[in-house]
Amino acid sequence: MAKKTGIEVSLGISEAVKLADVDAIAAYPITPQTHIVEHLSELVADGELNAEFIPVESEHSAMSVCAGTAAAGARTYTATSSQGLALMNEILFIIPALRLPIVMTLANRALSGPISIWNDHSDLMSVRDTGWIAIFAENGQEAFDLTLQSFKIAEDHRVLLPISVNIDGFTLSHVIEPHEFLSQEEVNEFLPPYQPLVQLNPDKPVSMGMVGIPEIFFEAKKAQDVALIESKAVIKEVFKDFGDRFGRYYNVIESYRTEDAETLLLTMGSISETAMEAIDVMRDEQGRRVGLLRLRLWRPFPVDELREMVKGVKTLAVIDRAVSFGGTGGPVAGEIRSALYSTADRPYVASFIAGLGGRDVTVKDFMDMAALAEKMEAEGEIHEYKMIGVRE
Amino acid sequence: MAKNFNEMTWKEYSLAFMVTRPGCSAEYRTGDWRSQKPVVDKSKCIKCGICYLSCPDGAINLAADGTYDFDYDHCKGCGICATECWTGCISMVEEDK
The missing domain is CATH 3.40.50.920 (Rossmann fold)
Known part of the structure; x- marks a missing residue:
């Protein structure tokens, strides 16, 4: 039996993000998500994680920066909750349309008002139709495992879509639970470095986010819808791969x-x-x-x-x-x-x-x-x- | 010959409808948006270039003799050149239906 470590679920997620060796993190603190990115900023500052940690002035900026780093080909992570997610709203729609594989932890919290920092799923439901893959973890181990798997799913060239990994705010984010962590070697084997299919690169210029005139907008949305529907097969494939390697199987x-x-x-x-x-x-x-x-x-x-x-x-x-x-x-x-x-x-x-x-x-x-x-x-x-x- | 962009099916476009050939927007002819077109009387032209500078679409080109010609494939007929022209040598003429 593998060694179990008692750790706060938020910090377990940070550990998964570190093991995923992300290249860029842009985030703004908001309860109850704060511990995740706070710990990641410490890991970057201490030299334990070689990534750009980009502090921003709002969640709108956080998601905009994530769009930029992901478009440049960086493995990109962020986290938010509730009002923060609401402030990201405009950009949330653009990320899947641009087929950018960002992984975001969503520590689910009620939307105001009345003002509430506590848990329900109204934040996620408000972004139901943004085109993100949305996945739920029930405990700390699942949050750790699904965070790692999400990078592999999102970055698969058959998918190339963003994912929100949902964890219940406080009831999950702030509790200390036993985790079986994976070693860096195990993660490296499961999750190779991100290979972008297309990226912003001056040597081979592309334009992303062009205007969609009526003659092509509908086709763009059809392609996006099919990409999301077809991602399910890859999700199941990654769940199986993860289970075969580490013995913890997940199902949709x-x-x-x-x-x-x-x-x-x-x-x-x-x-x-x-x-x-x-x-x-x-x-x-x-x-x-x-x-x-x-x-x-x-x-x-x-x-x-x-x-x-x-x-x-x-x-x-x-x-x-x-x-x-x-x-x-x-x-x-x-x-x-x-x-x-x-x-x-x-x-x-x-x-x-x-x-x-x-x-x-x-x-x-x-x-x-x-x-x-x-x-x-x-x-x-x-x-x-x-x-x-x-x-x- | 590749299909026109507005005849392709949803499966035939690039990922996320990215443009992978820089500058290809010139292939999209915006000239048919025009309801009036600029016409120049070159006998009055003083070759000052104000029309060239004020065109928002880069649809005015320098000719060999120092006067200017219109790129009717891309001119949208906004009329700014005609308004700005110092000698009034550009006039806006209704397009034939």
Whole structure:
């Protein structure tokens, strides 16, 4: 068994970025992401990481600098949260359109207002349609592993797209967890230096970010959409390669005790660990046929895998950590209903919104949601979404 | 002969629609945007070059005799040259439909 090191998850991510031997980091501090880039700036200052650390005056500038360094062919990293992500918004759309493989840790935090520094997924949901690959880690080990894998996925010439690695702010970013680190030799073998397909270079000039007149804009967007959809195959390939090398396998949708399940819960992020506890209680103490799906890959959405994994399931309770105000369901539930609508034997989809702005979602909450979803299914209740854990 | 850029399918463009040949924008003819075109009466031209300096599109070229000619493939017909010309030797004429 490999040696385990107890370290704050943020610092574990910094360690992964250091092992990835990034060339450029541009970031602006924002809670709860700050520890990651703060530690990276120390590593650069101490000469442990040979990279350009570019301090900037805002997140808009941070992402703009990242666009420049990535376009110049540098392995590029940044991290942000919430309002910082919102300030990057304009540039976020441009990065995938330019096919720049930036890796960004997103320490998920509620968007204001009211002002909140605590965790939910409203920040990520606000950038759903920017064209970034979005992936979720549930614990420190996953955050470390997925950060390393993200460079390999993003830089693959069949992909060349940016990735956000999502970790729940505070509940994950600020906790100390056991990590199995990889050695520099292991990482070097898994992740060779970035070989850009095209880069800004005076010896072979190119123009990036040209105007897209109506005659070509639509074709540009089609190409971008196909690139994102097709990245899923590479993501699965890298997951398998990583698992074969290091013994830790990842899937685009993870499942937990789903065998013979009539009811499935579906979660994203670190609350999945609490949900697994709830499944254990319901299975082992109550003999209920419940299981859990943990959505690891949010974009590109794993439609085929989802359809396969809910076959034969009667009730699917989707737990969202964001509100689509005035919409027809939580953002994840809406996606899932849409993915399943055209399938013949689809489960009843209950949409629950829980854990906004750092509100705890407990084992009991998950058990209540499973029971409520089953009741709604039995009664055929027509609903858009229900908020769980709000005082009425 | 390569396809025109506006006839290519989405699969045929370069990665991220990058331009990999410097200066190829000259191949895109903007002259058909024009509704009026500048016409010069060279008998009044004093070869001062103010039209050349004020053209925002670089669509005015120095001729061998020191006067100036218009590049109608790229002139968009903005009329700045006609406004700036000191002797009034440039006039804007409606394009034929």
